[in-house]
Amino acid sequence: MTTRTRSWWGWGNVEDALSAGENEALTARVSAVLPGADLSNHVAPDPRNLPVAASRVALPDALAGLASDDSVDRLAHSHGQAFRDVVRALRGELTDVPDLVVRPGCEADVVAVLEWASDAGVAVLPFGGGSSVVGGVEPRGCGDYPGVVSLDLGHLDLVLEVDDISRAARVQAGVFGPDLEEQLRPTELTLRHFPQSFEFSTVGGWLATRAGGHFASGYTHIDDLTESLRVVTPAGVSESRRLPGSGAGPSSDRLFLGSEGALGVITEAWLRLQARPRWRAAASVSFADYDAGVAATRAIAQSGLFPSNCRLLDPVEAFLNAGGVPATVLVLGFESADHPVEPWMSRALELCRDFGGDAPEGLRYTDAEAGAVGGSPIAAGDTWRSSFLRMPYQRDALAARSMIVETFETACTWSGFEQLRSGVVAAAEDALRQLGLVGVVSCRFSHVYPDGPAPYFGVYAAGTWGKTVQQWDEIKAAVSDALIANGGTITHHHAIGRDHRPWYDQQRPELFAQTLRASKRVLDPARILNPGVLVD
Ligand SMILES: Cc1cc2nc3c(=O)[nH]c(=O)nc-3n(C[C@H](O)[C@H](O)[C@H](O)COP(=O)(O)OP(=O)(O)OC[C@H]3O[C@@H](n4cnc5c(N)ncnc54)[C@H](O)[C@@H]3O)c2cc1C
Numbered sequence: 143m144t145t146r147t148r149s150w151w152g153w154g155n156v157e158d159a160l161s162a163g164e165n166e167a168l169t170a171r172v173s174a175v176l177p178g179a180d181l182s183n184h185v186a187p188d189p190r191n192l193p194v195a196a197s198r199v200a201l202p203d204a205l206a207g208l209a210s211d212d213s214v215d216r217l218a219h220s221h222g223q224a225f226r227d228v229v230r231a232l233r234g235e236l237t238d239v240p241d242l243v244v245r246p247g248c249e250a251d252v253v254a255v256l257e258w259a260s261d262a263g264v265a266v267l268p269f270g271g272g273s274s275v276v277g278g279v280e281p282r283g284c285g286d287y288p289g290v291v292s293l294d295l296g297h298l299d300l301v302l303e304v305d306d307i308s309r310a311a312r313v314q315a316g317v318f319g320p321d322l323e324e325q326l327r328p329t330e331l332t333l334r335h336f337p338q339s340f341e342f343s344t345v346g347g348w349l350a351t352r353a354g355g356h357f358a359s360g361y362t363h364i365d366d367l368t369e370s371l372r373v374v375t376p377a378g379v380s381e382s383r384r385l386p387g388s389g390a391g392p393s394s395d396r397l398f399l400g401s402e403g404a405l406g407v408i409t410e411a412w413l414r415l416q417a418r419p420r421w422r423a424a425a426s427v428s429f430a431d432y433d434a435g436v437a438a439t440r441a442i443a444q445s446g447l448f449p450s451n452c453r454l455l456d457p458v459e460a461f462l463n464a465g466g467v468p469a470t471v472l473v474l475g476f477e478s479a480d481h482p483v484e485p486w487m488s489r490a491l492e493l494c495r496d497f498g499g500d501a502p503e504g505l506r507y508t509d510a511e512a513g514a515v516g517g518s519p520i521a522a523g524d525t526w527r528s529s530f531l532r533m534p535y536q537r538d539a540l541a542a543r544s545m546i547v548e549t550f551e552t553a554c555t556w557s558g559f560e561q562l563r564s565g566v567v568a569a570a571e572d573a574l575r576q577l578g579l580v581g582v583v584s585c586r587f588s589h590v591y592p593d594g595p596a597p598y599f600g601v602y603a604a605g606t607w608g609k610t611v612q613q614w615d616e617i618k619a620a621v622s623d624a625l626i627a628n629g630g631t632i633t634h635h636h637a638i639g640r641d642h643r644p645w646y647d648q649q650r651p652e653l654f655a656q657t658l659r660a661s662k663r664v665l666d667p668a669r670i671l672n673p674g675v676l677v678d
Pocket residue numbers: 153222223224267268269270271272273274275278279295315316336337338339342343344345346347348349350351352353354355356401402403404406407408409534635636637639672675
């Protein structure tokens with residue numbers, strides 16, 4: 143087995159970073175779109191050479207074995223994986239570093255650490271995989287605290303119990319995606335929750351951020367897969383009852399889902415499982431006209447077919463990430479553990495044809511058990527899927543070459559989509575112009591619902607080395623204003639963290655904000671949990 147080394151500054155494993163050939167192809171591609179861009183490569187510093195202040199706190203003797211004050215460990219826990227995190231790490235500009243990284247070995251350790259921290263007034267930031275893209279794990283704004291601890295749940299990594307009759311599993315919060323699926327393998331069941339960050343994020347992180355998996359419709363949000371939660375708060379432990387549904391008042395799980403470490407530490411959850419899919423069908427549909435592609439996607443979203451993949455790529459997105467010619471492309475997929483899915487795909491293709499959609503390669507289908515494969519290869523669909531997993535590595539390679547490469551996402555109604563898209567694209571282009579930058583803005587749908595899409599935007603621009611974080615922050619502020627002004631949400635599945643707070647505060651009803659503050663007072667009276675996240 144090949145050993146893998148986690149990158150301290152960027153996405154994933156060092157060994158999986160872009161090869162020389164991939165880097166060359168990528169820079170050639172960018173040069174074609176942005177001629178004249180300075181694409182010189184900048185290399186990350188050795189973290190051992192970065193200045194990190196001495197740790198200000200120590201755990202009591204009984205807990206001391208859980209703590210690390212190693213500077214590289216602390217640096218790796220000082221940031222998430224957004225573009226701005228990666229660039230700041232590349233430049234060695236990480237200023238807010240936790241004093242300790244603490245790794246509880248069991249739930250009792252979590253209780254003890256929170257007790258100690260509440261008494262000492264030390265801030266505690268729960269940490270899963272650290273893949274936050276919204277400043278969720280970064281101790282920014284914790285300057286008034288005498289110390290900051292990053293509480294890494296990575297040692298709570300077991301599937302504790304499986305109820306195969308009800309199809310659910312009791313899972314510890316710190317387990318990473320691949321390890322979870324590996325432990326479930328003997329049951330032949332799966333959680334079937336696959337965010338793009340699957341490999342480097344944890345169950346606790348998914349629950350705390352209300353993560354969205356890569357399936358476009360149906361059960362794809364972790365919320366829908368949650369049967370019950372166990373949460374350690376400074377005020378005690380909250381555990382909900384396992385139920386398939388309940389009308390008994392507001393849901394306590396809904397309070398903790400999306401609480402981003404500010405109300406408690408999720409230690410366990412019962413999660414709903416499914417049979418592993420056997421039948422799959424895929425197709426790629428091209429549209430001459432973007433609006434026709436949107437109309438066809440809406441028809442499919444409202445048809446009750448519930449595709450597993452339904453990604454409408456605009457021409458920029460199709461060109462940059464699917465390797466095709468600039469055209470509107472709908473990447474479609476269906477899958478089932480119970481029945482062949484060609485009829486569903488055929489009906490979806492019929493709906494596409496109603497709007498002028500053309501699937502020249504037809505549909506491809508597989509039956510995993512019979513090993514049967516039919517139809518011709520789907521070039522754009524396949525290319526898109528493999529590039530989906532390489533995207534974060536490409537993002538890092540481009541970030542090191544002074545490019546601004548970042549995404550932001552939202553959701554809106556179908557009736558409001560056109561206004562939202564044009565408002566957001568205009569805001570991004572205007573921000574680029576004001577910064578004197580040349581760039582492009584792309585859009586794809588990550589999820590679709592009967593009442594609206596979740597548009598996922600990308601901004602790609604040639605930035606100025608040393609200024610790209612500041613330049614991105616200006617673009618991000620402009621597009622965030624546009625999202626709120628045009629009726630969207632500040633985030634569909636990336637959470638709020640520290641970066642989205644100003645816009646979340648505008649979006650949520652004031653009475654709900656007061657209710658959250660009251661909950662925080664009850665659950666975390668010393669205000670030690672992830673300060674600045676959700677509430678002040
Ligand atoms: C390349 C890339 C792709 C991504 N793709 C997706 C995607 O497809 N879908 C999606 O939804 N998101 C995506 N994200 C965002 C991110 O992966 C998710 O927010 C993920 O759920 C975070 O999980 P994590 O374990 O890394 O949590 P962390 O980043 O460690 O933490 C995230 C937040 O949750 C809190 N937290 C973590 N664990 C716990 C716990 N046990 N109890 C209480 N609070 C806790 C932290 O304090 C923090 O506020 C992506 C990010 C990157 C960098």
